[in-house]
Amino acid sequence: MKHFILVFSLILSVFASKAQNNDSIMSKKLFDDALNSNIAYRQLFELCSIAPGRLAGTPESEIAIDYMFELMKAMPFDTVYKQPCMVRKWIRGTEEEAWFTSDGNHKTKINIDALGGSVSTSEKGILAPVIVFSSIEDMQKANPASIKGKIVYFNRPMSQNYYMTFRAYGENASMRVYGADEASKFGALAVIVRSLNTATDTFPHTGIMRYKTSELRIPGFAISTFDADALDKAIANNSNLKIFLKCSCVEYAQLQSYNVIGEIKGSEFPNHFITVGGHLDSWYNSPGAHDDGGGCIQSVEVARLFFATGYQPRNTLRVVMFIDEEMEQRGARAYANSAIANDEKHIFALESDRGVTVPTGFSIDAPKNVVDKIESWKSYFEPYGVRVFEKGGSGVDIGFLKQAGVPLAGLVTESQRYFEFHHSANDTWQNVNRREMQLGSAAMALMIYLVDRYGLD
Numbered sequence: 001m002k003h004f005i006l007v008f009s010l011i012l013s014v015f016a017s018k019a020q021n022n023d024s025i026m027s028k029k030l031f032d033d034a035l036n037s038n039i040a041y042r043q044l045f046e047l048c049s050i051a052p053g054r055l056a057g058t059p060e061s062e063i064a065i066d067y068m069f070e071l072m073k074a075m076p077f078d079t080v081y082k083q084p085c086m087v088r089k090w091i092r093g094t095e096e097e098a099w100f101t102s103d104g105n106h107k108t109k110i111n112i113d114a115l116g117g118s119v120s121t122s123e124k125g126i127l128a129p130v131i132v133f134s135s136i137e138d139m140q141k142a143n144p145a146s147i148k149g150k151i152v153y154f155n156r157p158m159s160q161n162y163y164m165t166f167r168a169y170g171e172n173a174s175m176r177v178y179g180a181d182e183a184s185k186f187g188a189l190a191v192i193v194r195s196l197n198t199a200t201d202t203f204p205h206t207g208i209m210r211y212k213t214s215e216l217r218i219p220g221f222a223i224s225t226f227d228a229d230a231l232d233k234a235i236a237n238n239s240n241l242k243i244f245l246k247c248s249c250v251e252y253a254q255l256q257s258y259n260v261i262g263e264i265k266g267s268e269f270p271n272h273f274i275t276v277g278g279h280l281d282s283w284y285n286s287p288g289a290h291d292d293g294g295g296c297i298q299s300v301e302v303a304r305l306f307f308a309t310g311y312q313p314r315n316t317l318r319v320v321m322f323i324d325e326e327m328e329q330r331g332a333r334a335y336a337n338s339a340i341a342n343d344e345k346h347i348f349a350l351e352s353d354r355g356v357t358v359p360t361g362f363s364i365d366a367p368k369n370v371v372d373k374i375e376s377w378k379s380y381f382e383p384y385g386v387r388v389f390e391k392g393g394s395g396v397d398i399g400f401l402k403q404a405g406v407p408l409a410g411l412v413t414e415s416q417r418y419f420e421f422h423h424s425a426n427d428t429w430q431n432v433n434r435r436e437m438q439l440g441s442a443a444m445a446l447m448i449y450l451v452d453r454y455g456l457d
């Protein structure tokens with residue numbers, strides 16, 4: 001009996017080390033192929049070139065949907081299809097016009113963009129004095145009479161003090177989202193927000209704004225950090241200066257749009273699903289290379305790497321291009337609702353939506369035993385600089401699967417430069433580095449390979 005146990009455990013350990021060996025070989029294959037390939041980078045260039053400003057509901061988004069659909073159709077997926085959902089159609093209209101004047105004659109032009117979802121100004125535009133606040137709370141403490149009839153300017157730079165720049169973004173985002181809604185209650189005519197950008201440059205950075213409670217809707221704008229500094233100086237010299245703002249945004253009736261989905265059928269568990277994806281829409285002012293064309297292309301690249309290395313997943317892999325993350329997440333909701341309605345078993349979902357810079361790890365939204373299991377695979381990632389496996393948020397789109405108890409993860413990337421690109425015309429494919437993006441693609445493929453092989457239970 002003793003001998004038998006000894007032999008048995010010997011056989012087991014041989015199997016275990018063989019599996020480990022296979023996984024190391026697979027890891028190297030995935031990274032080698034990704035780092036030597038130009039395919040994904042060229043796809044990103046094409047997507048950003050033919051469909052910049054692909055906000056949900058726009059003609060540009062339809063071009064992007066068709067492009068991804070055809071691209072995936074040309075790959076050996078078992079099936080590629082479009083999943084319908086209704087989306088808002090908000091259009092920025094003609095380019096904004098803005099300037100300030102200290103003396104009523106001389107006009108200094110400023111770079112601004114309308115915030116997403118903003119109402120339009122009148123055709124004449126708005127010319128009014130300005131009042132500056134550093135937060136919504138700061139404004140709420142002010143004498144309402146000092147705000148009425150003015151343009152409220154929320155001027156708080158993003159904190160430079162954190163290593164993770166997302167933290168600074170989180171601290172400031174409420175002024176952009178709710179600033180106009182709150183200021184309208186005090187009789188303000190419009191709101192300008194200093195762009196959420198860690199650099200000083202002339203790119204305005206837009207993003208969603210919301211009208212919650214007020215009847216009276218006023219327009220919202222983002223000003224570039226460079227122009228914000230210039231405006232600060234001018235206000236310091238003359239607090240009576242006036243600002244002119246004009247935009248022509250239009251909200252149309254909702255219309256049908258689509259997620260684009262490609263599936264590789266699982267060889268052993270065709271009814272168990274692993275999702276990998278990014279969001280296809282981008283802001284109207286942006287080619288959307290980092291946010292999130294890159295995440296979409298990386299997700300498609302996961303499938304291409306499996307095809308290239310001959311890996312046949314045991315579970316069904318779904319590559320999902322989510323539509324409408326930036327405004328209402330209608331694509332993500334449709335995907336999760338359908339998964340729940342059809343009682344699908346989802347074993348894992350992964351999203352890339354933090355910019356396609358150098359990958360540093362994964363943020364895992366799952367119980368501790370799942371986080372521990374993923375962490376036990378660390379050694380396969382470490383040679384490629386992917387070292388941090390932590391409990392945390394995953395991605396906005398896959399986040400809707402949380403209600404179904406699905407283990408979720410987000411690719412974490414180096415964030416120092418991200419907010420120089422985010423939601424602006426500066427988010428170009430030229431600002432994506434091929435090797436950095438491909439390290440992320442391979443890390444995602446390796447994560448999905450390991451989950452597919454060993455599960456997360």
Ligand SMILES: [Zn+2]
Nearest residue numbers: 279291292353
């Ligand atoms: Zn995004």
